[in-house]
Amino acid sequence: MTEFTFDLLATDSGSAARRGRMTTRRGLIETPIFMPVGTQGTVKAMLPEALKEIGAQIILGNTYHLFLRPGHELIRNLGGLHRFMNWDRPILTDSGGFQVFSLGALRKIDEEGVRFQSHLDGSSHVLSPESSIAVQEALGADIIMAFDECIPYPASREYVAESTARSGRWARRCKLARSQGDGAALFGIVQGGMHPDLRAGSVNELLEIGFEGYAIGGLSVGEEAALMYEVMDNTLPLLPRDRPRYVMGVGTPENLIEGVSRGVDMFDCVMPTRNARNGVLFTSFGKVSIKQARYLADPLPVDPDCSCYVCGNYSRAYLRHLYQSNEILSSVLNTHHNLHYYLGLMQGVRDALDGGRFGEFKKDFYRKRADNPS
Numbered sequence: 001m002t003e004f005t006f007d008l009l010a011t012d013s014g015s016a017a018r019r020g021r022m023t024t025r026r027g028l029i030e031t032p033i034f035m036p037v038g039t040q041g042t043v044k045a046m047l048p049e050a051l052k053e054i055g056a057q058i059i060l061g062n063t064y065h066l067f068l069r070p071g072h073e074l075i076r077n078l079g080g081l082h083r084f085m086n087w088d089r090p091i092l093t094d095s096g097g098f099q100v101f102s103l104g105a106l107r108k109i110d111e112e113g114v115r116f117q118s119h120l121d122g123s124s125h126v127l128s129p130e131s132s133i134a135v136q137e138a139l140g141a142d143i144i145m146a147f148d149e150c151i152p153y154p155a156s157r158e159y160v161a162e163s164t165a166r167s168g169r170w171a172r173r174c175k176l177a178r179s180q181g182d183g184a185a186l187f188g189i190v191q192g193g194m195h196p197d198l199r200a201g202s203v204n205e206l207l208e209i210g211f212e213g214y215a216i217g218g219l220s221v222g223e224e225a226a227l228m229y230e231v232m233d234n235t236l237p238l239l240p241r242d243r244p245r246y247v248m249g250v251g252t253p254e255n256l257i258e259g260v261s262r263g264v265d266m267f268d269c270v271m272p273t274r275n276a277r278n279g280v281l282f283t284s285f286g287k288v289s290i291k292q293a294r295y296l297a298d299p300l301p302v303d304p305d306c307s308c309y310v311c312g313n314y315s316r317a318y319l320r321h322l323y324q325s326n327e328i329l330s331s332v333l334n335t336h337h338n339l340h341y342y343l344g345l346m347q348g349v350r351d352a353l354d355g356g357r358f359g360e361f362k363k364d365f366y367r368k369r370a371d372n373p374s
């Protein structure tokens, strides 16, 4: 029996945006929410205490990576992923399907699952619906994801239909493979490529099986933003209002605002953390590439409107110096600021929804960027 609930607290008058609250066995999650990605049991360059200080409520882990290294049994024997990484708030784990295809080598997919060679040492492995659920339960994640195939883009309609049907069969196997009494919530993942009818078929199959939440997969795979929004427009209205909706791998700040407007509750993306390590900082007026010469002697904080520790204590000149010098602190400070920006943006969304002023919030978001084209 899972201790998972979702309450819809408010809906926006002028859009499909919604304010909600999830209850998991490790605490509450206020939605809409952005989830920092902690692929290998760490949100890169961030101490758990710093994540809490900037308001992170839940983070992501990856089955594929932790299964390969250090191994899910080792982590279970050491008390589970929360203990292992000293994070006592909720963790959502992705099921491995996507990562096998983005990282694994020599993959072979069949009804059983996916055979692949490790990108680390070339060793051969299989991930199946049953083994993916077993790994996620061993890790002790609070929200676990069905094992699916994230269909590459572009793909033929025939392949999309076949793969989506197989992911539907896998979803059923995932639900059957769950251990009784494991308090984690299991989310189904909608596939169907960019075809509204195949998306609807995938939704119907998942609803018939029944999950605690529903993710929209197969997006943020190189498609244009307009196409991503079209799939959201077609798919979100088909999902139950009283269950969380999670769009995987999304996205830029604009993607988050547009996704919220369409009724998305949960997001995750490597963008804030990956861009931080590449010296690209997110601000209320757009992106700042800190390596640019114009910041050489700039005494201002990266975003004068930002209340984070980094903007309160360091100049653009110093952040540029750290980046140019390839200093470790560059990743630490840039990541802190970028995650603070993403989490702060979603806090602003929640506050605006609480106050019935999401429409104004969205207008203000775009005006600030238009005033300062980066």
Ligand SMILES: CC1(C)O[C@H]2[C@@H](O1)[C@@]1(COC(C)(C)O1)O[C@@H]2CNc1nc2cc3nc(N)[nH]c(=O)c3cc2[nH]1
Pocket (backbone or CB within 6 Å): 094, 095, 096, 097, 098, 102, 145, 146, 148, 149, 150, 151, 189, 216, 217, 218, 219, 220, 221, 222, 248, 249, 250, 269, 270, 271
């Ligand atoms: C490969 C790597 C690290 O994953 C990120 C990142 O690069 C990158 C490359 O460009 C950006 C957009 C910045 O994000 O694309 C990935 C984010 N898009 C994405 N993540 C997903 C995860 C998924 N998991 C499952 N189980 N099923 C899915 O259908 C699924 C779809 C997804 N789409």
Ligand SMILES: [Zn+2]
Pocket (backbone or CB within 6 Å): 303, 306, 307, 308, 309, 310, 311, 312, 337, 340
């Ligand atoms: Zn800042």
